[in-house]
Amino acid sequence: MLGGIDPVVLIAALMVASVPILLAAIGELVVEKAGVLNLGVEGMMIMGAICGFATAVSTGSVWLGFVGGALGGAGLSLIFAFLTQIMLANQTATGLALTLFGLGFSSLIGQGYGGMKPPPIGPVPFGPLADLPVLGKILFSHDPMVYVSIAVVAATAWFLKKTRKGLILKAVGENHDAAHALGYKVVRIRVLAILFGGALAGLGGSYVSLVRVPQWTDGITAGAGWIALAIVVFGSWKPWRVLLGAWLFGGITVLQLNMQAAGSWLPVQYLSMSPYLITILVLVVMSADRSRAAMNAPAALGKNFQASR
Amino acid sequence: MNRRTLLTSVAAATAVASLPRIALAQxxxxxxxxxxxxxxxxxxxxxxxxxxxxxxxxxxxxxxxxxxxxxxxxxxxxxxxxxxxxxxxxxxxxxxxxxxxxxxxxxxxxxxxxxxxxxxxxxxxxxxxxxxRFYEGRAVCGTIAGRMTKSNKIGYIASFPIPEVIQGINSTYIHAKKVNPAVEIKVVWAFTWFDPAKEADATQALIDQGCDVVLAHTDSTAPLATLKKAGAYGFGQAGDMIEYAPTPRLSSVIDExxxxxxxxxxxxxxxxxxxxxxxxGIKEGMVGIGAISDAVPAEVKAEAEALRDSIAAGTYKPFTGPLNKQDGSAWLADGEVAGDDVLSGLSFYVEGIDAEIPK
Missing domain, CATH: 3.40.50.2300 (Response regulator)
Structure with a gap:
């Protein structure tokens, strides 16, 4: 016990709390690695939240709900892909517009879904493993999406580091002209990366509306997409560091609520702002070494590509 | 259609559209x-x-x-x-x-x-x-909560440190304590009226801290959804939230x-x-108590309904002495009723609540 808080319960809770931001951040990491800055994560998440919720309610299957959420997020990202990759619109402005559009459109779709309950999802049955003293609660007591999110991190890390396709994706993000000269389809690769990012953001959003809350209301993601964007920078575009960042952020959020409930002597305001303070601190520490920070960011991030030859 | 004809037709359409408004002066x-x-x-x-x-x-x-x-x-x-x-x-x-x-x-x-x-x-x-007078409803909920808790820990998701919320926390605690002297109340400040994800997290934090009955002073049904997953109890807030009955919703404070x-x-x-x-308040019909669900034992239900009826009849006021302030100093003498001038600006907890109001 740590000031009235059980660390085992805390770790288990933070793993669940960080799933949406983790999924969205990993998706955005792949998008940014391909040299595209999509600030529409929040919009794609909330579209995923409503599409996933609507699908789950109408089919009665939470798994189809997750698929629907991913499709909803990917569908919205397709608009972004068309505008920035084909029409060469400014990525920052388009991304912001995507968030605003997603928030409004999800509210429109969600009109009839207030007060409904999605089908429930239980923890993965690990049998006797779940009864282990400490590890059981931390490792074996979660719903399937917690494990899926960690598997996605591992798969992304492997893809970017060990596969030829991953190297090509990174090459496109570092120098699109050189990649084009080598014969890689820059636009096609970027569109696929954007779709992947949209699908994961949508999946993260549907986790909020199907498992974490679980219900639909307007604005349910409440800024999680922005946190995901910050975590990508925080994790310096490395998948495992992004996982760490998501857990740190999720952990502090859970910790501050638990400390309040445990009757901490710290004033509530300091606890509430602690996640943001720590983000700023870590960003400052990280960017202190300028050469390394600059090395990690994809060189062509946010730059549009037009084949001139 | 070139731009000029487009503009003309838009102007014409606007003029036509505004005609009925003039006609409808009444x-x-x-x-x-x-x-x-x-x-x-x-x-x-x-x-x-x-x-x-x-x-x-x-x-x-x-x-x-x-x-x-x-x-x-x-x-x-x-x-x-x-x-x-x-x-x-x-x-x-x-x-x-x-x-x-x-x-x-x-x-x-x-x-x-x-x-x-x-x-x-x-x-x-x-x-x-x-x-x-939401606190009148909280008195009824507090009574049920005090009887229903097994861990003797009640959670309260507070929104902002304003008199209305502090009245609610005090009223809940006073009436839970009356029926269950061992009861404790744990308060989490969400600093929002409406943020389902945060409300769900706050509920989970209270459950993790051992609370098995949680009252919400925020607006969404997220706390009830979280309580349902955890097998704990809660109450409807603002609306009846009957879709969460018989558990986790035991009753509700309804605004009429x-x-x-x-x-x-x-x-x-x-x-x-x-x-x-x-x-x-309950007497004038602006605060309603939602049907008490079957998960509540009959004698507790009767006790809560008797309290509701005595508040409705005006024979009982939730803030009636003897009550001390949190620091142990005297507030209300035996039988003394708190005046509206004090209640409407209430800024302190009663004795026994182990928490601090954020400044």
Whole structure:
């Protein structure tokens, strides 16, 4: 016990709390690695939240709900892909517009879904493993999406580091002209990366509306997409560091609520702002070494590509 | 179609569209409503909107309702209300505590428009305050919570440190303690009225801290959804939230705004509207207690209903001495009842609550 808080319960809770931001951040990491800055994560998440919720309610299957959420997020990202990759619109402005559009459109779709309950999802049955003293609660007591999110991190890390396709994706993000000269389809690769990012953001959003809350209301993601964007920078575009960042952020959020409930002597305001303070601190520490920070960011991030030859 | 013909036709269409408005000089009375959350939040804002729909059905063509949902408390609220007033609204209802100062400002700018502010305490010649004694409902819920908790730990998700919320925490604790002397209350401040994800996290944190009955002073149904997963108990807030009965929803504190809205709009139509400051409770029907679910044992149900009835009859007031302040100093002597002047500005916990109010 740590000031009235059980660390085992805390770790288990933070793993669940960080799933949406983790999924969205990993998706955005792949998008940014391909040299595209999509600030529409929040919009794609909330579209995923409503599409996933609507699908789950109408089919009665939470798994189809997750698929629907991913499709909803990917569908919205397709608009972004068309505008920035084909029409060469400014990525920052388009991304912001995507968030605003997603928030409004999800509210429109969600009109009839207030007060409904999605089908429930239980923890993965690990049998006797779940009864282990400490590890059981931390490792074996979660719903399937917690494990899926960690598997996605591992798969992304492997893809970017060990596969030829991953190297090509990174090459496109570092120098699109050189990649084009080598014969890689820059636009096609970027569109696929954007779709992947949209699908994961949508999946993260549907986790909020199907498992974490679980219900639909307007604005349910409440800024999680922005946190995901910050975590990508925080994790310096490395998948495992992004996982760490998501857990740190999720952990502090859970910790501050638990400390309040445990009757901490710290004033509530300091606890509430602690996640943001720590983000700023870590960003400052990280960017202190300028050469390394600059090395990690994809060189062509946010730059549009037009084949001139 | 070139640009010029397009512009001409748009202008023509606008002119045609504005014709009927001129013809309808005897337009219905326009009444505006602003809500802090979406109209389908399942709680506070939805319940206001439903009451407004009842008022609209009551008056029919005589009244035109303009509504704006998800209006942030602060400068945005002032802008929205100004627009409503400029748009011809004659009576504007601002339905959240944080709209108090913005409403006061807009009321100063539009002396001929009437304003009604919910759950506040400031008034002006053209601005009324209306509030409900939610703490009376909390007394009933606190009694049930005190009887139903097995861990002797009750959780309370607080929104903002304002008198209404502090009344609720105190009332819950006093009445839980009355039936269960071993009970403790744990408070988490969410600093929001409506953020389902945060409300769910706060509920989970309270459950992780050993609470098995949690009351919410926020607006969504997220706490009940989380309590259901954990097998703990909770209460409906603002709305009945009957879809979560029999568990986790044991009962609810229901806000009944419709009669007040009908009364005030009627006063406007009659020309008898005057600024006032009302604080109605179970007795006047502004606070309702939702049906107590079957998960509650019959004797506890009877006890809670007896408390409700004694409050309705006016024979019992929830803040009746002997009560001490948190620091142990005397507040109310035996049998002494707290006055509305003290309650409406309540800023301290009663003795026994081990927590601090954020400053």
């Amino acid at each position: 337009a219905p009375v326009k009444v505006g409503y602003i809500y802090v959350g979406p109209k389908n939040d399942g709680g506070w804002s939805q319940h206001h909107a439903e009451a407004v729909a009842k008022a609209k059905a009551h008056f029919g063509d005589k009244v035109e309702i303009v509504e704006q949902e998800t209006v942030p408390e602060g400068a945005d609220a002032e802008r929205v209300m100004t627009q409503m007033a400029l748009g011809g609204a004659q009576l504007i209802f601002a339905t959240s505590f944080g709209y108090m100062e913005p409403t006061l400002n807009v009321a100063g700018k539009f002396p001929n428009v009437k304003f009604e502010h919910a759950t506040g305490y400031k008034t002006a010649p053209n601005m009324s305050a209306y509030n409900a 705004w419709a009669p007040y809205y009908i009364e005030r709009i009627q006063a406007l139509l009659d020309g008898t509207w005057a600024s006032q400051n009302v604080w109605y």
